[in-house]
Amino acid sequence: MQQREWKMPHTFIIIFFVVVLAAIMTYVVPMGTFETEDVTYDYQGEEETRTVLNPETFSYETDADGEPAREGVSLFEPFGEAGFLNYMFEGLVSGDKWGSAVGVVAFILIIGGSFGIIMRTKAIDQGILSVIDKTKGKEGLLVPVMFFFFSLGGAVFGMGEEAIAFAIILVPLVIALGYDAITGIMITYVATQIGFATSWMNPFGVAIAQGVSDVPVLSGAPFRMVMWAVFTAVGIIYTMRYANKVRRDPSASYSKEANDYFKKHNNVQEINGKFTLGDALVVTALALGIGWIIWGVVSDAYFIPEIATQFFTIGPVAGIIGVVFRLNDMTLNDVADGFSEGAQQLLPAALVVGMAKGIIIILGGDAADEPSVLNTILHQAGGLVDHLPEMLSAGFIFVFQSVINFFVVSGSGQAALTMPLIAPLSDIAGVSRQIAVLGFQLGDGLTNIIVPTSAALMGTLGAARVDWGTWFRFIFKFQLLIAAVALVFIMISVLINFS
Structure with missing residues (x-):
């Protein structure tokens, strides 16, 4: 048996x-x-x-006998209790638009929907094909270069959730280049967290921790810069070793099911035609949108509500371009279907x-x-x-x-x-x-x-x-x-x- x-x-x-x-x-x-x-x-001249x-004020909640209270959670509570x-x-509806769970759930679904529209135009697929054609013999540079820049983004402005959008673009690309979905996650999200964890100036992490600990904000930067460089190098070497192993032997991949899915649904080799003006406009809209997001985060500390709206803007703009230029024979209904399907793909992540x-x-x-x-x-x-x-x-x-x-x-x-x-x-x-x-x-x-x-x-x-x-x-x-x-x-x- x-x-x-x-x-x-x-x-x-x-x-x-x-x-x-x-x-x-x-x-x-x-x-x-x-x-x-x-x-x-004080953070960069602003209070x-x-x-x-206050750690000195801890006290136990007490019961009627004055003993520390242990209120075991009940099986079910009516009237909005937990x-x-x-x-x-209660988990899904907790918080507000500035964080988990409501804000983050909405953020994930909007990103998925917007990129569903972008992917429906097939402009990204055409771009991937163009990149593959122009980087023949230099594919190995993609992994270290992307890891470096995403790590830098995590260190400089606390990049994190934004990696979701980049993964939607880069995972199909690295698979088309012979790598796998795991490689795509490593050079996007993992790289941002390496940068986030070792940052010398991240406004959402080290700056706040130093501020509330009565440590001069942004002090100790030289030590942390060296630490960032070492961690980033470790991440690049580890990722390159795995990626090259997968490229030599696809059976060594941990993400075979994901690889097969993208090869089936994003098979750039089956795309006929050239990288057209419409494709270029979609990619340009995406690049300008990402530039707008980076500017907003760095300059005005944009967070979940603003970034979600910026990503949402990119989607319909790409959809209109797709309809006007008949990219992938798109219609207005395809724009709506693309948004729905894209959000559906990220629904499990939102539920988590x-x-x-x-x-x-x-x-x-x-x-x-x-x-x-x-x-x-x-x-x-x-x-x-x-x-x-x-x-x-x-x-x-x-x-x-x-x-x-x-x-x-x-x-x-x-x-x-x-x-x-x-x-x-x-x-x-x-x-x-x-x-x-x-x-x-x-x-x-x-x-x-x-x-x-x-x-x-x-x-x-x-x-x-x-x-x-x-x-x-x-x-x-x-x-x-x-x-x-x-x-x-x-x-x-x-x-x-x-x-």
Whole structure:
């Protein structure tokens, strides 16, 4: 009798059982709360304000007997409250347009829809064919060059969710060049997170963490620039080795199903005709739109609502060009169908965002001033720092932030939640606050590459048609490698008293 091959559970199943674990914790771990306060800091000549927790004000929520309260989550709650069975809906409708889950879900669906229109014009396919023709013999440059620039984007302006859109374009290209979907994810999303985690100026990560920790904002840049260069080089070498292996032997690919899908649906070799004026106009509209997005993020700190609208604008503009120039025999109805199909492709990724947010809701939420199990976990874990030797304390901060990032993926949110707790404790442990910030940014950014609660990761995987189980099997070794490199840099920072 032939044994069934074991398969990694679907992402929905994994998150469901994490929710079960979170529900059990509510019966075991008492709820705690902090008081909050506003802190201000200077960032590039402007005063920024953040609401953060006060670590000295932690207290347990108590029951009628004055004992720490453990309010185990109920199976179901009516009237908009959160029970175990409510986690899906409550997760999806939580938050606002500025973040998870509602804003990110809308963002993912709009990106998918807009690029559905763009892909319907076949202009990208024509462009891919043109690139293949003009880069014969130089295909190997694509991987290191793209990885470098996406890593730079992550370091300079916190590029993350934008990688979803680029993956839609670049995954079919790298597959047509003989690589695979995994390679496309590595040179887009993974590269951005390498840059994000090692940045010297990222406004959504290191700048906020330094500001709320009372560390001069954007200080320590030379050390971080060296760190970024090393991490980026490690990422490029690892990706090139894998990509070249797949090119020599396609059976070595981890993403065979995704590769087959794109070869079937985006077979550029079957496209007849040349790169026309209409194709050029679609690509130009896309390039101008991306330029507009980059300008908005860098100049005016555009975030999810603005970027989603910018991507939405690109889609209809490309659709109108497609109809006017009869690209792929497009009609107005094809524009609508393209938007619908594109959004549908990323729907599973959008649902994961809501499911993942449900984990936090079951634990009581991530607000420091409201009773929750997460606050108690933060308090207990933070208290360990001052009882460890200096080197271990620095390493523990990195591990602690890596674990917390599973629950609070937002870099700015995690900085406001954890750095006020870790920074003063690092003083007691003899670790400089600059090193505490370093542990935060590495723990926050690097784990975004693997945690299924990351909306940007799941959106990129959705665009590449790679399920999280497949991704986990591939990325696990790389995750261990970069974690080891991170610990080396943390040890070096302690030895040189990085401050």
